[in-house]
Amino acid sequence: xxGDRLFHSLRVVFLTGFIFFCGLxxxxxxxxxxxxxxxxxxxxxxxxxxxxxxxxxxxxxTWKDGPPIQVFVLPDDAPIHNVFAKQQLHVFPYxxxxxxxxxxxxxxGQSPITVQSEDEMYALVTSTPGAIGYLSEARIDExxxxxxxx
Amino acid sequence: xxxxxxxxxxxxxxxxxxxxxxxxxxxTTGVADEFIQKDGISSLRINGFLSQGYIKTNKNxxxxxxxxxxxxxxxxxxxxxxxxxxxxxxxxGQLLWRRAGxxxxxxxxxxxxxxxxxxxxxxxxxxxxxLGRTKNPLGFYNDTRDVPFARPSIILPQSIYFERTRNLAxxxxxxQLYGESRTDWGNLTxxxxxxxxxxxxxxxxxxxxxANRPGDLxxxxxxxxxxxxxxxxxxxxxxxxxxxVNAGYDPGVNDFLDSGALEFAPLILSAQYNAExxxxxSEYALRAFRLRDFGIQAFEQKFTGExxxxxxxxxxxxxxxxxxxxxxxxxxxxxxxxKEFAAATGRPAHTRFAKDLTVGMRWNVxxxxxLATEYHRINGTGWLSSMDNTDISRVGQHWNMFSFQAxxxx
Numbered sequence: 246x247x248g249d250r251l252f253h254s255l256r257v258v259f260l261t262g263f264i265f266f267c268g269l270x271x272x273x274x275x276x277x278x279x280x281x282x283x284x285x286x287x288x289x290x291x292x293x294x295x296x297x298x299x300x301x302x303x304x305x306x307t308w309k310d311g312p313p314i315q316v317f318v319l320p321d322d323a324p325i326h327n328v329f330a331k332q333q334l335h336v337f338p339y340x341x342x343x344x345x346x347x348x349x350x351x352x353x354g355q356s357p358i359t360v361q362s363e364d365e366m367y368a369l370v371t372s373t374p375g376a377i378g379y380l381s382e383a384r385i386d387e388x389x390x391x392x393x394x395x
Numbered sequence: 396x397x398x399x400x401x402x403x404x405x406x407x408x409x410x411x412x413x414x415x416x417x418x419x420x421x422x423t424t425g426v427a428d429e430f431i432q433k434d435g436i437s438s439l440r441i442n443g444f445l446s447q448g449y450i451k452t453n454k455n456x457x458x459x460x461x462x463x464x465x466x467x468x469x470x471x472x473x474x475x476x477x478x479x480x481x482x483x484x485x486x487x488g489q490l491l492w493r494r495a496g497x498x499x500x501x502x503x504x505x506x507x508x509x510x511x512x513x514x515x516x517x518x519x520x521x522x523x524x525x526l527g528r529t530k531n532p533l534g535f536y537n538d539t540r541d542v543p544f545a546r547p548s549i550i551l552p553q554s555i556y557f558e559r560t561r562n563l564a565x566x567x568x569x570x571q572l573y574g575e576s577r578t579d580w581g582n583l584t585x586x587x588x589x590x591x592x593x594x595x596x597x598x599x600x601x602x603x604x605x606a607n608r609p610g611d612l613x614x615x616x617x618x619x620x621x622x623x624x625x626x627x628x629x630x631x632x633x634x635x636x637x638x639x640v641n642a643g644y645d646p647g648v649n650d651f652l653d654s655g656a657l658e659f660a661p662l663i664l665s666a667q668y669n670a671e672x673x674x675x676x677s678e679y680a681l682r683a684f685r686l687r688d689f690g691i692q693a694f695e696q697k698f699t700g701e702x703x704x705x706x707x708x709x710x711x712x713x714x715x716x717x718x719x720x721x722x723x724x725x726x727x728x729x730x731x732x733x734k735e736f737a738a739a740t741g742r743p744a745h746t747r748f749a750k751d752l753t754v755g756m757r758w759n760v761x762x763x764x765x766l767a768t769e770y771h772r773i774n775g776t777g778w779l780s781s782m783d784n785t786d787i788s789r790v791g792q793h794w795n796m797f798s799f800q801a802x803x804x805x
Contacts, residue, residue: 293579294627295577295578295579295627296518296577298627298628299518299577304521304575304577304582305516305518305577306482306513306516307482307516309518313481313482320762321762322713322714322759322761322762335628336628336629337669337671339710340629340669343545344629346539346542346544346545347538347539347545349440349442349475349477350442350473350475350489350538350539350542350545351507351529351530351538351539352475352477352485352487352488352489352507352508352509352511352529352530353485353487353511353525353573354485355438355440355477355479355485356440356442
């Protein structure tokens with residue numbers, strides 16, 4: 246392949262990318278609020294954004310009164326996961342995935358547990374002591390504790 | 396040698412297929428993830444990955460006989476388990492089976508296996524110790540270099556993540572202290588290990604001593620460390636890592652080499668910027684290399700290599716990304732074109748540098764399946780393996796490489 250042809254191929258690749266990008270920007274994201282929630286037995290009501298990131302980054306492993314933290318997440322490509330990561334953690338899902346992969350595949354930590362739906366998330370967070378996950382606002386009720394992020 | 400290699404192939408492929416078939420029957424979300432006990436969630440996690448690559452070059456061989464029809468001799472299979480019986484203690488281990496042409500270890504190896512005790516774990520930070528075989532914390536990618544999903548490309552930038560001396564760089568046995576400080580202005584992580592690197596294998600010996608010698612390389616106490624800083628939101632990440640790797644040589648029978656020593660001291664600077672749709676990554680390395688006391692002038696070597704790359708990743712659609720990278724290697728930074736080396740040894744100058752322009756694309760079909768392809772245009776053969784390219788006269792300076800890889804994880 247000559248330099249010219251390589252350049253041409255690159256141009257095609259980036260143009261295609263640009264078109265995709267524009268399409269996505271127009272489509273936008275569903276306007277909804279997703280909040281971190283815990284098992285009702287967890288005694289924490291507030292977490293700083295940085296601590297919440299440490300929890301979902303699997304670096305902070307125990308609640309301040311001692312019990313282990315159990316983290317639940319939806320799959321990487323779930324829209325609610327995307328909203329939660331950006332809205333509450335201020336990170337992108339690919340960064341979380343990279344962090345978890347580094348922990349898992351160097352043995353220096355563990356990944357969160359992936360659930361397949363919000364129903365499953367609700368069921369596990371309400372039944373697992375020390376659990377933390379996230380739910381869209383419409384799914385939150387008195388059986389979970391909402392964590393306020395400041 | 397080559398006949399033995401051909402005979403082995405079907406048996407190796409069969410074993411791989413059986414393992415692959417076994418893994419495909421496992422649920423995609425992780426075996427232990429679904430394993431919920433009465434009193435909560437099991438702390439045992441089992442994850443793994445497998446991949447099959449295809450590599451085609453127009454000349455020179457990379458990961459098998461890639462010249463001509465191409466090579467399928469690139470497969471990775473890993474199984475990792477971790478157990479956290481109490482919050483402060485984790486036991487982790489990974490088994491790795493890998494084929495990458497002639498220059499990869501055969502059979503299953505223990506990639507890492509260690510006990511991690513967290514002495515302090517509070518919101519402001521943590522401090523702990525790891526005992527056993529740990530991955531060497533070098534640069535951004537060394538400790539996950541064999542995991543296709545954790546790499547930015549099928550083949551890592553070879554200027555820093557050499558395939559040739561991978562076993563030396565991979566993991567080492569000993570003790571590692573680690574600490575992390577978490578503040579509102581960012582997280583600082585430090586790892587420091589006093590370890591014994593893995594040098595007792597043929598690839599490392601060929602790469603360092605030019606051939607499989609009658610004697611053996613012996614590991615010696617070495618030091619390794621990494622300091623990394625990242626902004627709380629992970630937008631900026633920086634790391635400085637380094638090592639002082641020491642090894643000795645035990646001469647064999649009728650060996651013309653004395654009991655010499657190897658000292659290798661890489662220093663790597665790493666930086667990354669992450670935005671929603673794109674990331675820019677760059678790493679720069681200086682590698683001080685010294686051989687001494689082998690009793691032969693040709694083995695008295697002291698030089699410093701230099702490498703670096705600049706890489707851009709663009710996520711143009713939710714499951715798609717493209718990658719562009721320029722990667723430079725100089726084996727000896729005082730002889731960047733290899734001319735002095737060529738004059739002194741009669742070997743080609745292009746074996747002392749490599750300039751690699753890579754363009755790649757990746758499709759994350761599902762969170763568990765990834766397809767990737769990339770194309771390299773390379774000037775120089777500085778990181779080619781002499782085990783895949785035994786006849787130096789047939790090695791060409793300007794070459795290109797196409798590769799494709801399918802990967803599965805659970």
